[in-house]
Amino acid sequence: MRVGLYPGSFDPITNGHIDIIERSLSIVDKLIVAIGVSATKTPLFSFEDRAAMIDSEIGALAKQKGVELSVVDFNGLLVDEAKKHGAGLIIRGLRNAEDFEYEAQMTAMNRAMAPEVETVFLTASPDVSFISSTLVRQILAMGGDISPFVPKVVLENI
Ligand code: ADP
Numbered sequence: 001m002r003v004g005l006y007p008g009s010f011d012p013i014t015n016g017h018i019d020i021i022e023r024s025l026s027i028v029d030k031l032i033v034a035i036g037v038s039a040t041k042t043p044l045f046s047f048e049d050r051a052a053m054i055d056s057e058i059g060a061l062a063k064q065k066g067v068e069l070s071v072v073d074f075n076g077l078l079v080d081e082a083k084k085h086g087a088g089l090i091i092r093g094l095r096n097a098e099d100f101e102y103e104a105q106m107t108a109m110n111r112a113m114a115p116e117v118e119t120v121f122l123t124a125s126p127d128v129s130f131i132s133s134t135l136v137r138q139i140l141a142m143g144g145d146i147s148p149f150v151p152k153v154v155l156e157n158i
Helices: 015-024 047-064 078-084 097-113 133-141 152-157
Strands: 003-008 030-036 068-074 089-094 118-123
Touching (some): 047 152, 078 097, 089 097
16 A cells, blocks of 8 residues: 655645645545644634535545545655654655755655655646745735635635
8 A cells, every 4th residue: 555645734725735735636545735834933714624625625536536534744854754654755846946845855854764664745837836835825914815826615704
């Protein structure tokens, strides 16, 4: 059984995250979406809300594809979290060269700590590659319209 762990802050989940999750469902038998709860100091959504939104957005599709989906929170080292869940794959999305620089370094350090855990990268689909949760939060704080960037469930929960 191929178990993948997709970590992030998902505050809020965006169309970019959904694209990565949907594509991940084709490469794993079980997907753990791990919400880093301490990553955002003043979160827009609680862990529970973020988890519920991910589940409502992806749950049905995961079921349809026969993939077991679970959403967990985590605080510690990513490789420890992967090992805890028996995940041999860490899944990350790459939007641009800046993501690559950061991710390549982090991956190398993770591999040094846990060589049995492999990191796989999915390049962002062009239509969502510019979206980031950080910018979505900023637009929202300034009263802008975030509907092009996030699923409906996020708009319903604001
Ligand atoms: P953000 O960087 O938007 O705050 P996260 O920290 O939750 O989001 O990111 C979790 C993972 O999702 C990272 O691997 C990140 O590169 C990836 N990701 C975020 N936004 C997108 C996007 N628009 N397209 C593809 N991958 C993305």
